[in-house]
Amino acid sequence: MKEQGNLLLAIVLSLLILLGFQYFFESPKMEKEVEKKKQLKQTEDSLKNNLANLEDEVFGYLELDDALNKDERIKIDAPRLQGSISLKGLKIDDLTFKDYKETLNEDDKLVTLFKPGSTKGGYFSNFGWIKASSDENFDLPNDQTVWSTNSKKITNKKSATFSWTNNQGIQFEQEILVDEDFMFTIKQKIINNSNKDISLIPVGKISRTDTPETLGFFILHEGPIGVVDNVLEEIDYKDLKKNIGPIEYNSKGGWFGITDKYWLATIIPDQSSNVIARYQFYTKNNKEKYQVDFKGGIVEIPSNKSITIKNLLYAGAKEIKLLDKYEKEYSIPRLDFAIDFGWYYFLTKPFLYILIFFKNITGNFGVSIILLTLLIKLIFFPLANKSYVAMQKMKELQPQLLRIKETYKNDKVKLNQEMMALYKREKVNPAAGCLPILIQIPVFFALYKILFVSLEMRHAPFYLWIQDLSVADPTSILNLFGLLPYDPNFLPKMINIGIWPLIMGISMWIQQKLNPQPTDPMQAKIFKFLPIFFTFILAPFPSGLVIYWTANNVLSMAQQILIKQRMKKEKK
Numbered sequence: 001m002k003e004q005g006n007l008l009l010a011i012v013l014s015l016l017i018l019l020g021f022q023y024f025f026e027s028p029k030m031e032k033e034v035e036k037k038k039q040l041k042q043t044e045d046s047l048k049n050n051l052a053n054l055e056d057e058v059f060g061y062l063e064l065d066d067a068l069n070k071d072e073r074i075k076i077d078a079p080r081l082q083g084s085i086s087l088k089g090l091k092i093d094d095l096t097f098k099d100y101k102e103t104l105n106e107d108d109k110l111v112t113l114f115k116p117g118s119t120k121g122g123y124f125s126n127f128g129w130i131k132a133s134s135d136e137n138f139d140l141p142n143d144q145t146v147w148s149t150n151s152k153k154i155t156n157k158k159s160a161t162f163s164w165t166n167n168q169g170i171q172f173e174q175e176i177l178v179d180e181d182f183m184f185t186i187k188q189k190i191i192n193n194s195n196k197d198i199s200l201i202p203v204g205k206i207s208r209t210d211t212p213e214t215l216g217f218f219i220l221h222e223g224p225i226g227v228v229d230n231v232l233e234e235i236d237y238k239d240l241k242k243n244i245g246p247i248e249y250n251s252k253g254g255w256f257g258i259t260d261k262y263w264l265a266t267i268i269p270d271q272s273s274n275v276i277a278r279y280q281f282y283t284k285n286n287k288e289k290y291q292v293d294f295k296g297g298i299v300e301i302p303s304n305k306s307i308t309i310k311n312l313l314y315a316g317a318k319e320i321k322l323l324d325k326y327e328k329e330y331s332i333p334r335l336d337f338a339i340d341f342g343w344y345y346f347l348t349k350p351f352l353y354i355l356i357f358f359k360n361i362t363g364n365f366g367v368s369i370i371l372l373t374l375l376i377k378l379i380f381f382p383l384a385n386k387s388y389v390a391m392q393k394m395k396e397l398q399p400q401l402l403r404i405k406e407t408y409k410n411d412k413v414k415l416n417q418e419m420m421a422l423y424k425r426e427k428v429n430p431a432a433g434c435l436p437i438l439i440q441i442p443v444f445f446a447l448y449k450i451l452f453v454s455l456e457m458r459h460a461p462f463y464l465w466i467q468d469l470s471v472a473d474p475t476s477i478l479n480l481f482g483l484l485p486y487d488p489n490f491l492p493k494m495i496n497i498g499i500w501p502l503i504m505g506i507s508m509w510i511q512q513k514l515n516p517q518p519t520d521p522m523q524a525k526i527f528k529f530l531p532i533f534f535t536f537i538l539a540p541f542p543s544g545l546v547i548y549w550t551a552n553n554v555l556s557m558a559q560q561i562l563i564k565q566r567m568k569k570e571k572k
Helices: 002-049 064-070 237-242 320-330 345-362 365-379 381-396 398-407 412-426 432-453 477-482 499-514 521-538 543-571
Strands: 073-077 081-086 091-101 110-114 123-131 160-165 170-178 183-192 198-209 223-228 231-234 247-252 255-259 263-268 274-284 287-295 299-301 305-317
Touching: 073 091, 091 305, 110 123, 110 263, 110 305, 123 183, 123 263, 123 305, 183 198, 183 299, 198 255, 198 263, 198 305, 223 237, 223 247, 223 263, 223 274, 223 287, 237 274, 237 287, 255 287, 263 287, 299 305, 305 320, 320 345, 345 365, 345 432, 365 381, 365 432, 365 543, 381 398, 381 543, 398 412, 432 543, 499 521, 499 543, 521 543
Parallel strands: none
Antiparallel strands: 073 081, 081 091, 091 110, 091 123, 123 198, 160 170, 170 183, 183 305, 198 287, 198 299, 223 231, 223 255, 247 274, 255 263, 263 305, 274 287
């Protein structure tokens, strides 16, 4: 009976806990979710009716020339950018870089970033307004609006002003200016000549048609990106496609955009304003659409008054010095995060700046990599010196270690005791030899990141056959490095071993000979196999990284030889 009572009490208490949890936690949570969905629906409806989907109603795709000739445009002619702006919808949808080509071929075309939304791979940005309330009864410019301007061209020295006036007498203006690099300034002005006060919300967006081809490497982010309240947010295309509805953030300032490996398009609101940033995927006219937009706070414009707000658009190359410059100039938080420096940011970014410094002196990034390797060796010389001294002593102790192993081969406990006693007596740390390798691992990954993601390494030559340090050695042992009339590039690069990976493997093998051999036969066999293994593994890696590894091996050998000679002198 007592047990039944306890059971009943337990059931009652459990129900009370569940009901209490439902009342105090779940109900408020559900109410918040309902309210959030309600607000989201209002925002979506507003954006849908105004700026959110400013693409032409075109089924299928237009050719680029047809799309560019379809509507009236004004030219963009800046030191590093060329293109045009469509007066219909006032979209920046035609941008090409003047100083970046798609390949090393001199005859190849320049890299294009923005294209009209009606083309395959359409990519553009524009800015506008939405109504603060559905009760507002006046017209806003939309995707069909044709703006007027007296300008023929936008340059880094001359802006262009666009205007449109609705039937209620409210005049909308946009002044667009581009600097000598890749930053656009968009000043939006509203002149309220109507007889009543109005309330509007400034908005900006970047839209991309179709899922672009990506490299698919886990160490590189390509897709929607942004900094929200000083926190980096990265969203993969596939994850955004899976998400039902937009991904929404509240942020003070920040920046929101889409990144490729080397290029970035991002909208940047006033850094003192609170905004709602959204990342979304949808389909329209059987086309996949990715959109990044932001919505600012409510702006009140009294009758016969005007208001002006300023936003920025960065549409350009991810050059570290340029991003840092804009970050400081416009107080944009962590704009350098657009470059995927990864976990080793504290090493990767300084290394990149050091490489740029050496390149400015030598004129060659390959030489800069070698100089950086030398600098790293000098910094860690005291630690490496102790390590190499310990390794040399270990080499000298090899005969004694072999005798101990032979004597106590049937007594593992005694064997370990005698070996530890020998290490203690000779003041040798057997693990000290691992320190250079442990140091080298983060340095290796940091340099790999630099060579893989940094624009500065793109198409950067070394000497002779190395014309791009960011890609693998183009030569192949399968055609005797070009001596045979045979192109083996259809085979995996791991098999198409180039000259530099072979040099690296040989240098690793020679360095290994200078080190004490492991006492364990199995370990010794594994170590002998490592140079061959790393030759195949590093063959597909960027040639700049292989050059670094080779230079590191050579410098390590020189260091070992010097230490060995000094130890011989000390014994005499």
